[in-house]
Amino acid sequence: MDMLASILTLSGLGILFGIGLALAAKKFQVDVDPRIEKVCSILPGVNCGACGLPGCRGFAEALVKGNCGLQRCSVSDEEARKKIADILGIEAKAAEKQVAVLHCNGTAERVKNKFIYKGAKDCIAANLLFGGQKDCSYGCLGFGTCVAVCHFDAIKMSKEGLPVVDENKCRACNRCVEACPKKLFSLIPLKAKVYVSCNSGDLGKGTKAVCPVGCIACKLCEKACKFDAIHVVDNLAVIDYNKCTSCGECVKVCPMKTIRMKE
Secondary structure (H helix, E strand, O other), X not given: OHHHHHHHHHHHHHHHHHHHHHHHHHHHOOOOOHXXXXXXXXXXOOOOOOXXXXXXHHHHHHHHOOOOOHHHOOOOOHHXXXXXXXXXOOOOOOXXXXXXXXXXXXXXXXOOEOOOOOOOOOHHHHHOOOOOOEOOOOOOOOOOHHHHHOOOOOEEEOOOOOEEEOOOOOOOOOHHHXXXXXXXXXXXXXXXXXXXXXXXXXXXXXXXXXXXXOOOOOOHHHHHXXXXXXXXXXXXXXXXXXXXXXXXXXXXXXXXXXXXXXX
């Protein structure tokens, strides 16, 4: 009898607690907009953080609540944007496609090493040791950290030891921009054909001493540009893509072949 009473007591408590949990779950449940799941299923799902929100779900929630715009996700293609716009009943405005570009042309052959580095094959780790092994303190270290962080397989290392961006695969997620310890990547409009393949801030003499293709701040590009689209700022040529027409005049006059046309 004692055993039976114990069993009945425990069973009763179990039923009581179960009912209590069910009532609590119903009372405190958070209604989730079904559109969030639909939007999530269309997003790339790589959680790259390019939108500045906590992953694709965070972006979907903010989008459904009207706290951000569809263009904030640079990774989604036009087809995905249209599908999401249809779900939310909003207009899918065309966004200008951007791609990552590397501001360095100092290959392993062109720029020598100042010491032999035997540490981890990672740019961030190498940069912690006297700014890396390269003579040019601004140049690419060549260990491919950018390749590792790219979720879209859009960056490969060339035989010359520099990263090469595949514009057909690049989604402008900004991960390479954030990962590079030398800040050698930036996002530019896909339609832009001209870019500066250097990031040095040294005076011309100092740059030329360590790299044969670095910007020497001669300002010939400034004089050649009819659209006021390029200026030397802090010893480095900088292009204003709001003005640049990709005419190529700056490319022609650059004595160091630092300003280049995309292939």
